[in-house]
Amino acid sequence: MNRRRAVVVICDSLRRDLVTPANSPLLTGLAARATWFADVRSVFPSTTRVSSASIATGCWPRRHGLLGNCMLLEQPDGLHNHSVGKPAFREHLRAATGRTLWVPTLAERLAAHGGARIYSNVSPGAAYFHDPDAHGHVYHRAGSYGPGHVPHTGAQALDIASGAAGDAEMTERFCAMLLAGDAPTLATLWLSEPDHSGHGQALGSPPHLRAIGHAEACLARVLEHVGRLRERGEDVLLLVGSDHGMETVLGEIDVEQALVDAGLKDGRESREVVVAPNGTSFVLGVMPAAAARIPAIVEFLRGQPWCAELFHGEALARIGMPQDQSVCTLAVTMGHVDSVNAHAVAGASWIVADHADPKSYDGRGQHGGLGVNEQAPFLIAQGGGFGPGRVSRHPVGLVDYAPTILRHLGLPADGMDGEAIPFPDSSN
Numbered sequence: 001m002n003r004r005r006a007v008v009v010i011c012d013s014l015r016r017d018l019v020t021p022a023n024s025p026l027l028t029g030l031a032a033r034a035t036w037f038a039d040v041r042s043v044f045p046s047t048t049r050v051s052s053a054s055i056a057t058g059c060w061p062r063r064h065g066l067l068g069n070c071m072l073l074e075q076p077d078g079l080h081n082h083s084v085g086k087p088a089f090r091e092h093l094r095a096a097t098g099r100t101l102w103v104p105t106l107a108e109r110l111a112a113h114g115g116a117r118i119y120s121n122v123s124p125g126a127a128y129f130h131d132p133d134a135h136g137h138v139y140h141r142a143g144s145y146g147p148g149h150v151p152h153t154g155a156q157a158l159d160i161a162s163g164a165a166g167d168a169e170m171t172e173r174f175c176a177m178l179l180a181g182d183a184p185t186l187a188t189l190w191l192s193e194p195d196h197s198g199h200g201q202a203l204g205s206p207p208h209l210r211a212i213g214h215a216e217a218c219l220a221r222v223l224e225h226v227g228r229l230r231e232r233g234e235d236v237l238l239l240v241g242s243d244h245g246m247e248t249v250l251g252e253i254d255v256e257q258a259l260v261d262a263g264l265k266d267g268r269e270s271r272e273v274v275v276a277p278n279g280t281s282f283v284l285g286v287m288p289a290a291a292a293r294i295p296a297i298v299e300f301l302r303g304q305p306w307c308a309e310l311f312h313g314e315a316l317a318r319i320g321m322p323q324d325q326s327v328c329t330l331a332v333t334m335g336h337v338d339s340v341n342a343h344a345v346a347g348a349s350w351i352v353a354d355h356a357d358p359k360s361y362d363g364r365g366q367h368g369g370l371g372v373n374e375q376a377p378f379l380i381a382q383g384g385g386f387g388p389g390r391v392s393r394h395p396v397g398l399v400d401y402a403p404t405i406l407r408h409l410g411l412p413a414d415g416m417d418g419e420a421i422p423f424p425d426s427s428n
């Protein structure tokens with residue numbers, strides 16, 4: 001039987017409506033030779049680290065336990081907001097909870113079936129939470145490792161910068177790996193563009209469009225190499241997509257200060273009521289000693305003009321989040337408008353001030369919530385039963401990627417929230 005493999009390419013933050021013949025001729029050309037998905041949604045919070053964990057596990061955050069780009073941990077003196085992006089967060093999480101992700105990743109499931117490798121040029125946390133317990137290989141500038149956390153050093157390390165040049169260098173390494181004798185069953189390439197430029201430039205501006213072009217140039221190299229694998233008879237499922245989209249930032253809201261001013265939080269640095277900012281959304285935790293304040297906090301937040309939707313109690317399950325009194329008492333999406341920016345890109349949202357990330361995003365791209373554009377990643381599937389020239393309107397989520405990959409490999413996808421994506425018939 002021909003060898004079955006899967007190759008995944010993520011163009012971080014590329015929203016579906018920006019995949020057009022003018023912006024991204026390679027992607028639209030690929031879509032014509034593959035299956036295009038018209039109804040793909042991200043996760044909540046729609047951030048890279050959560051997306052990475054959900055793609056890797058096929059589960060929503062309430063099942064895998066990674067609750068944001070920033071996430072609250074309960075420590076002896078109260079709640080602490082941690083950036084999941086930092087290399088050391090994995091060990092903070094293990095120290096606080098005794099584990100990393102709560103469910104197996106694809107790397108773990110494939111360890112005895114040819115293995116998994118990820119090359120990632122986004123944050124260390126997003127790379128590491130694809131395979132936090134080192135069942136496969138993870139290549140990242142902050143440190144690369146193989147099974148058992150054995151470090152890859154020297155020429156095996158991935159010493160690159162975030163952005164287009166680093167993406168290009170990483171892609172060459174990835175492509176060489178694809179053709180090597182020890183190539184894994186699942187190979188994932190996670191590009192930093194156009195996310196890297198979208199956070200620093202207006203969406204649809206010339207530098208942002210150039211960043212989409214850079215991602216396409218990387219994809220072109222991958223397509224060449226996937227073509228060679230197919231020529232030698234390998235049965236390759238290729239998934240090319242993004243993890244979430246972006247909205248234009250209207251401005252920042254200092255939610256913690258607003259809670260202090262309303263008498264609902266003891267002080268800026270107090271640990272009984274703490275916000276985990278996630279761009280256009282936030283998660284709020286309340287320690288048991290302050291639980292009597294929760295109804296007043298809910299009422300206060302619902303009354304704010306920048307609060308779009310508040311999820312509390314059983315409503316958290318609807319967005320894939322746990323009901324956890326301390327680290328996830330409630331979640332809020334920030335206000336959104338449909339206005340169009342100077343480059344004809346629609347959608348803008350308020351974001352939550354993040355004191356650990358002081359740079360301004362005003363007028364630039366951000367994500368994290370449930371806005372229509374940040375919840376509209378793109379997905380193209382080719383091979384492994386996904387035929388050319390098809391458009392699927394079947395609703396697809398990031399949690400469906402892992403079971404789809406496992407189906408192609410002939411392996412079970414037990415215990416996942418997602419389901420293998422149905423093959424569209426030619427009439428769709």
Ligand SMILES: [Zn+2]
Pocket residue numbers: 012013047048049051195243244
């Ligand atoms: Zn992302």
